[in-house]
Each structure stands twice: as C-alpha cells, then as structure tokens.
Amino acid sequence: MKAIVKARPEPGGLELWDVPVPKPGPDEVLIKMKRLAICGTDHHIYKWDAWSQSRVQVPRIIGHEFAGVVVEVGSHVKHVKVGDYVSGEGHITCGFCRNCRTGKAHVCENFVGIGYDVDGAFAEYMTLPESNVVINDPDLDPDLAALQDPLGNAVHTVFAADCVANSVAVFGAGPVGLLIIAVLKHIGASHIIVVEWDNEYRLDLARKLGATHTIKAAEEDAVSRILDITGGRGVEVSLEAAGAVKSINDAMKATAPGGNVVLLGIPNGEVPLDITGDIVFKGLTLHGITGRRMFDTWYRMQGLFRSGLDIRPVITHKFKFEDYEKGFEAMASGKCGKVILTLDE
Ligand SMILES: [Zn+2]
Numbered sequence: 001m002k003a004i005v006k007a008r009p010e011p012g013g014l015e016l017w018d019v020p021v022p023k024p025g026p027d028e029v030l031i032k033m034k035r036l037a038i039c040g041t042d043h044h045i046y047k048w049d050a051w052s053q054s055r056v057q058v059p060r061i062i063g064h065e066f067a068g069v070v071v072e073v074g075s076h077v078k079h080v081k082v083g084d085y086v087s088g089e090g091h092i093t094c095g096f097c098r099n100c101r102t103g104k105a106h107v108c109e110n111f112v113g114i115g116y117d118v119d120g121a122f123a124e125y126m127t128l129p130e131s132n133v134v135i136n137d138p139d140l141d142p143d144l145a146a147l148q149d150p151l152g153n154a155v156h157t158v159f160a161a162d163c164v165a166n167s168v169a170v171f172g173a174g175p176v177g178l179l180i181i182a183v184l185k186h187i188g189a190s191h192i193i194v195v196e197w198d199n200e201y202r203l204d205l206a207r208k209l210g211a212t213h214t215i216k217a218a219e220e221d222a223v224s225r226i227l228d229i230t231g232g233r234g235v236e237v238s239l240e241a242a243g244a245v246k247s248i249n250d251a252m253k254a255t256a257p258g259g260n261v262v263l264l265g266i267p268n269g270e271v272p273l274d275i276t277g278d279i280v281f282k283g284l285t286l287h288g289i290t291g292r293r294m295f296d297t298w299y300r301m302q303g304l305f306r307s308g309l310d311i312r313p314v315i316t317h318k319f320k321f322e323d324y325e326k327g328f329e330a331m332a333s334g335k336c337g338k339v340i341l342t343l344d345e
Pocket residue numbers: 039040041064065149150
C-alpha cells in the first residue's frame with residue numbers, strides 16, 4: 001500500500017512509500033481510508049520542530065485524522081464489523097491507569113499517539129484497536145467525518161464552560177479556532193468575538209462561520225474592544241486557541257469577574273501572568289484542555305452533526321492523497337482552514 005512517511009529527520013522529509021498492508025492484531029480492526037485531514041501536529045512533524053525531534057522516530061507513517069471503512073477484524077473484536085463506516089480516537093490509552101479507570105482517559109498516563117508514537121492514518125490502510133473505533137452515521141459526509149479529531153478538541157473546549165446564551169471571546173482563528181466558532185454559533189452563544197493577530201484570510205472565515213465581531217489584534221487593542229462590546233464588563237467565557245503570550249494574557253483581562261477561561265493553545269515556553277490582578281481577585285476559573293473526552297466528546301459531536309452543525313466552510317482545500325505536498329504548502333501559507341486528502345475520488 002502507499003503511505004506518507006516521515007522518512008528523513010529534517011524539515012520536509014516526507015516521502016510516498018510502498019509498504020506492506022498491516023495485519024490487525026486480535027483486538028484490532030483494519031480500516032481502508034477514504035478521507036484524511038492534515039492536523040497542526042502533522043505540520044509540526046513536517047517542519048521538524050523541537051517537539052517532533054524529541055518525540056518522533058523515523059521512518060513513521062504520520063496522520064491521525066481520518067474516515068474510512070473496516071475491511072478486516074481481529075479474532076477478539078466483538079462490536080465492529082467489516083463494512084462499518086468509521087473514524088476513531090487517535091489517542092490509544094492504557095485502560096488501566098488511575099485516570100483511565102476514573103473517566104479521565106484523555107489524560108491517560110501512558111497514552112500512545114497514532115501518527116507520531118506509532119504508525120498513523122496517512123496510508124491506504126491502518127490498524128486501530130476496536131476500543132478506539134467510532135462508527136459514523138451513514139449519511140455523514142466523509143470530509144466532515146475526517147475532521148472529528150480537531151472538531152473534538154473544539155467541542156471539548158466549548159463544553160468546558162457554559163457558553164450557551166453567554167458572551168464568548170475566541171482567541172486564535174486557526175483551524176481549531178474556526179471549528180470552535182462554528183460550534184458556538186450552533187449552540188447559541190450571544191456574542192462570538194474573534195481575536196486574530198493579523199490573518200485576514202482567517203478573519204474572513206471567522207465571519208463566515210458566525211463571528212459577531214472580529215478583532216485584528218496587530219492593529220487594535222483586543223481587550224478594550226471586548227470591554228466596549230460587552231458594556232465594560234468583559235465576556236463570560238474566553239476560549240484561547242492561539243497559544244501566544246499576549247493572547248493568553250488578553251484572554252484573562254477580557255473575561256468578566258467570575259468568568260471562565262479555557263486554554264487549548266500551546267505556548268512554546270513559560271507565560272508570565274498577572275495572577276493577582278487577572279485571576280485571583282477576579283475569581284476566574286481556568287480549564288486546560290487536551291484531546292477529547294473519551295468518549296463523551298465523540299457522542300456530543302454526533303449529536304451536533306445530527307442537529308445540523310455546519311463546519312463545511314472550515315474546509316478550504318482538498319487534494320488527492322498523492323498530492324500531499326500541496327496540502328502541507330497550504331498549511332505553511334496560513335491561508336487555509338482544514339486541508340483534506342482524498343483516497344476515493
Ligand atoms: Zn489532529
């Protein structure tokens with residue numbers, strides 16, 4: 001089968017290889033891929049940043065955002081059948097640590113990530129433990145089904161605080177920020193104020209997805225604009241998906257006393273904060289978000305799709321699997337939402 005492999009430990013370094021189709025173990029299924037989506041994580045591996053260098057051994061098949069069809073099941077597989085249309089959770093958890101056994105598998109102490117710790121989804125076939133498989137509704141467009149990993153990050157972030165009919169600020173309009181906006185619009189946030197440094201392309205997408213106000217932080221002070229919009233009070237909830245020092249601080253300052261700040265963006269190093277003025281005396285609640293809740297987030301996504309959530313505008317590029325380099329170029333340009341790779345069209 002063909003697979004997109006991080007073949008060389010250097011920037012770029014991706015090659016299309018011919019490799020054997022993997023054999024599912026007793027508890028695994030074999031999935032034939034239809035659609036894939038490029039994640040920020042794949043882009044980090046492509047750029048070969050410090051995290052990738054410390055975590056990824058080459059050669060490695062990358063990718064973890066997918067939709068496909070089950071073509072073979074292992075001897076112990078009980079619930080998933082050949083022919084099922086599936087996506088799946090990309091964190092393989094141990095099932096035995098304290099977190100896994102107390103409903104917090106998204107912070108499993110021993111998790112393994114597909115597409116960086118083990119071979120991933122950017123191939124014609126991939127094996128996956130049955131327990132990671134999620135069966136999609138038959139009428140769910142595979143383009144959308146392939147986005148459930150990042151959409152799950154967005155849903156986990158939005159549902160960490162009470163955003164319904166409340167004013168919400170979203171910091172960062174990258175792919176996950178855009179998905180957050182779509183979810184907020186769908187569930188009925190009263191204000192969706194989107195702050196982006198200077199990327200016009202993404203601010204346009206943000207408006208298309210339902211932002212009620214957009215702020216270009218390179219040109220205007222985001223905190224004073226948000227205070228203006230909210231009558232001086234600040235938003236009830238800030239969702240931070242940029243991971244920049246300024247934007248994390250602005251999220252604290254733009255949130256009303258007693259409000260919630262949900263942090264999903266990943267800063268590169270330590271972030272200085274005015275803990276006394278911006279957090280303690282304001283009585284803020286902070287939430288750190290990683291991965292998707294297993295599997296509450298996945299069921300919520302099904303519910304959002306069934307009730308008409310529209311994330312289609314987030315998909316800005318579609319390429320054939322073999323043309324993956326074009327996809328990574330689009331990612332590098334910043335002029336993109338989500339990039340899909342197709343194997344069946
Ligand atoms: Zn992802």
